[in-house]
Amino acid sequence: MSGYLLAFLALAALTMVYVGKSRAKATHNGAIGKVHSRPIYHGLNVAIWTAVPALVLLLVWLVFQSTIVNSLVLSGIPGSENLDSSTSSILMSEVRQVAAGNLFKEPTAEVKAAAAHYQSLQSISAYLMAAAVAVAAAIGAFFGLKVIESRYRARHSVELSITLFMMFSSLLAILITLGIVFSLVFEAFHFFTMVPFNEFLFGLRWEPQIAMRADQVAGQGAFGVLPVLYGTFLISGIAMIVAVPTGILSAIFLTEYAPAKFRAVVKPLLEILAGVPTVVYGFFAVLTVAPAIRDLGIAVGFEASPNSALAAGAVMGVMIIPFISSLSDDAFAAVPRAMREGSYALGATKGETIRKVLLPAALPGIVGGVLLALSRAVGETMIVVMAAGLIAKLTLNPLDAVTTVTVQIVTLLIGDAEFDNPKTLAAFALGLVLFVVTLILNLIALHTVRKYREKY
Incomplete structure (x- = not known):
């Protein structure tokens, strides 16, 4: 109706x-x-x-x-x-x-x-x-x-209505954000009444399997978040190692070297990567990249897990290349033509102009794109579920299986469990940690852009 x-x-x-x-x-x-x-x-x-x-x-x-x-x-x-x-x-x-x-x-x-x-x-x-x-x-x-x-005054009445609608939309967005934060903080506080804050923040074991019924056999549970955070940053770091050089160099090539016809074809194709569903990247990682990395590791004498941080990070890096490339391309394009011509007039080569003029001038946009891509990598779930595994551990071996915050949130909330036990409530504590981490990354990006911004 x-x-x-x-x-x-x-x-x-x-x-x-x-x-x-x-x-x-x-x-x-x-x-x-x-x-x-x-x-x-x-x-x-x-x-x-x-x-x-x-x-x-x-x-x-x-x-x-x-x-x-x-x-x-x-x-x-x-x-x-x-x-x-x-x-x-x-x-x-x-x-x-x-x-x-x-x-x-x-x-x-x-x-x-x-x-x-x-x-x-x-x-x-x-x-x-x-x-x-x-x-x-x-x-x-x-x-x-x-x-x-x-x-x-009909025009004034219509404009007032539009203004009020935009104000309502802005207020609604703020209220939704506050509601999300409040729900996370409320449930996380309930969790910390059951699990000490120090144990959660500094614990080195993450084993949230506990008995939720009197007749159920399970572990006592360990809720140290450090292994989960370590896996998150390990996979995100590998993704950034893959994405940052590729994205910035591709932006430099498309902006400064590529012919107009080539750029008109390649740039949309590159940005299509951002529209591919993450589950497709997950299939690619688990069916192609992970077995190839395992076979390569065994061939050179390293012990490699079927699921590895390297496989998930590499595929995730491919996924976030368009974020860095597109924003870096826009940053390079925003640099005034006069700066390039002035550098050439002083006898600088194209490479010297790129290194000493374009990169410093476009640095705020590049840093903003990199940190945006990092936030996207930190919040990724599907690729990690399919290619990295569910085991939380502290390891320096990128060929080993690890897990991330988002994967553990999904794992903890699977099923019909009530929100009255530490295992389920731990998902909200992890969500609060992830929210704080992404907020810090966004604040760093905002500060960097404001600090190094040049107005032309």
Whole structure:
């Protein structure tokens, strides 16, 4: 129903643009004196009055509809007032499944009655919602058309509406960020009430397997984050060793040496690498790169694991080459032509001009691209899952299997475990660590760009 109502509001807004524009033209033709706003602004103003209040009403209705309907259904089930929140949630899930016709077992009579009540309330709510949205749209259209006159400041009203929408979008982005941070900090604090902060931050063993039931056999659990962080930075470091020289040198070649036709073909092809799904890189790593590295290591006498940090890092480096290459290319292109010509006029060669003029001038853009690529490498998951393994260890051997923060987060949250034990809550502590690391990298990039930025 909500989809149909959104389509109705979109159609109503488009219709009212035409109606408001036509009425404004008719009003302006008979007006005496100067007209303030063009007819299109009157049409847009009527469309905003028609769609926006009705859309806000629709969103508010959808937000509270489920809670109200669920509470009304639960109140009709005998004994539901004595159930805790988790049991009530499970019961309502069963009621919704029965109402949808998904029967996995024969439901009880109470559940059948609750499902029928749920369907009835859903139907009533849908009809009431449609009527309320239609009435709100009609009232908005009426007032939007009523204010049309030659001196009405329709353009100012439309611009104010757009400004308010942009302010709302900015505020929404800030609130979402704060919500993410709050959820991480809240759950991480719960974790640190069970596991000492020092043990987590300075521990050298990561073995989060613990018994979550009385009859389950498992280890005692160790939550030292250093092996996981070490694996993250080891794989990211290998990726940067592959990506940074390749990306910067390719940008220099495309900017300073390549013919225009060659650049027009190669640059889009290079940037296609950024659009390849990471799971494809993971398949390439586990099926091609990892076996080749293992065979090469065995051939030269080194013990190599089927999954290795080198395989994951090398493929990840290929994946992030477009980030560095594209941003470095833009940084080189932003250097004024006069600086190049001045260097050539003083007798410098092309290579000397690149080393002593272009690279220093484009350094902020290059550093920003490198740190952005590093943040992308630190947050990568799929390639590491498929090519590096799940074992957390401190090793200097790049041919050995390691793991990263993102992989452990995925591993810990697999399944239906409740967030009441250290094993599951450890994922939020790792997420908080990853958030802090990427935030520090972004602050370093911002500081570097501001410090070395040159305005031409």
